[in-house]
Amino acid sequence: MVIARSLAQALRDAGHEADIVVTPQNRFGRQASAYVATWLTDVGQSAGHRIDQVISLRYPSYAVRHPRHVCWLNHTMREYYDLWERFSSGLSPLNQFKEGLRRRALHATDRYLLTRNVSRLFVQSHTIQARLRMWPELKSTVLYPPAPQRRYRCEGYGDYIFMVSRLTPLKRADLLIRALAAPEGRNVRAVIGGEGEERARLTALAGELGVSDRVTLTGSLSEAQLLDHLARCRAVCFPPFDEDYGFVTAEAFASGKAVITCQDSGGPAELVESGVNGLVSEATPQALARALASLMEDGSRAERMGAAALASAAHSSWPQAVSVLTAIN
Numbered sequence: 001m002v003i004a005r006s007l008a009q010a011l012r013d014a015g016h017e018a019d020i021v022v023t024p025q026n027r028f029g030r031q032a033s034a035y036v037a038t039w040l041t042d043v044g045q046s047a048g049h050r051i052d053q054v055i056s057l058r059y060p061s062y063a064v065r066h067p068r069h070v071c072w073l074n075h076t077m078r079e080y081y082d083l084w085e086r087f088s089s090g091l092s093p094l095n096q097f098k099e100g101l102r103r104r105a106l107h108a109t110d111r112y113l114l115t116r117n118v119s120r121l122f123v124q125s126h127t128i129q130a131r132l133r134m135w136p137e138l139k140s141t142v143l144y145p146p147a148p149q150r151r152y153r154c155e156g157y158g159d160y161i162f163m164v165s166r167l168t169p170l171k172r173a174d175l176l177i178r179a180l181a182a183p184e185g186r187n188v189r190a191v192i193g194g195e196g197e198e199r200a201r202l203t204a205l206a207g208e209l210g211v212s213d214r215v216t217l218t219g220s221l222s223e224a225q226l227l228d229h230l231a232r233c234r235a236v237c238f239p240p241f242d243e244d245y246g247f248v249t250a251e252a253f254a255s256g257k258a259v260i261t262c263q264d265s266g267g268p269a270e271l272v273e274s275g276v277n278g279l280v281s282e283a284t285p286q287a288l289a290r291a292l293a294s295l296m297e298d299g300s301r302a303e304r305m306g307a308a309a310l311a312s313a314a315h316s317s318w319p320q321a322v323s324v325l326t327a328i329n
Helices: 002-013 031-039 084-088 093-117 126-131 173-181 199-209 223-232 247-254 267-271 285-296 299-313 318-325
Strands: 054-056 069-073 120-123 161-164 190-193 215-219 235-237 259-262 278-281
Touching: 002 318, 031 093, 069 093, 084 093, 120 126, 126 267, 161 173, 161 223, 161 285, 173 190, 173 199, 173 215, 173 285, 190 223, 199 215, 223 247, 235 247, 235 285, 235 299, 247 259, 247 267, 247 299, 259 267, 259 285, 278 285, 278 299, 285 299
Parallel strands: 054 069, 069 120, 161 190, 161 235, 190 215, 235 259, 259 278
Antiparallel strands: none
């Protein structure tokens, strides 16, 4: 919802009337009903006024029908695309067969909708674009989202690395904790913000590795707390696996902070120019620890990279994104 709210606000700031319509949730076993319900959703009028354009963001919202429909794709149902092997490996043979049939049906549906149901397709990163290369007829343009409209600031380069994310396996907060336990990371302190299914396991892992005194899991953060950490940390670590895009990188840049990510992190690795506005390391605790330590041990380097990160943030703006998304014929 972060991007939906940010986009709606940017459209209003540009003089448009904009509302958010939440399409039916697409749960496992109910994909067909969710797509059909979205297909039948009336987006022709709102409060008696004709709707001039629809901008959809993810599955199954691109099933809505409108003659002026732009899709700015965040992601399809990843379990049936790039995460299929990971997802299907835990299923019984019978369920693998059932989900395989659903996967083929969903691929056919997405292919039709993204080639024939939308007027133009934008994707939020090259990582997302690459997932759809199996359909040569599907033409898309990469348009990176700017950071959400918040009061970002930089108050210096403190003595800790900051990570914020939903705490799920794909975000790999455990990789950061393991990096702190590596010999190269022995002098690194980290603050991890966010809630999720992994929080208890991460707390236990920090204890097992003997780094509980150097890592703080804050739980959920208010916007003010988030901006305060971004303003005061030394740098931001964001090491997810094959992330679609990730606002974390954009928000760190807008706060004048370098980002440390991994070679297989997807969207963040597209935005970080290693050695300039951040560092891109191998996805191992030792390699990540070396990258973290290099900025913790050299404050001036972190500050130089932070300045470059802030300059990178200036290349993308919501007025520019709105202009592109509303400029179709």
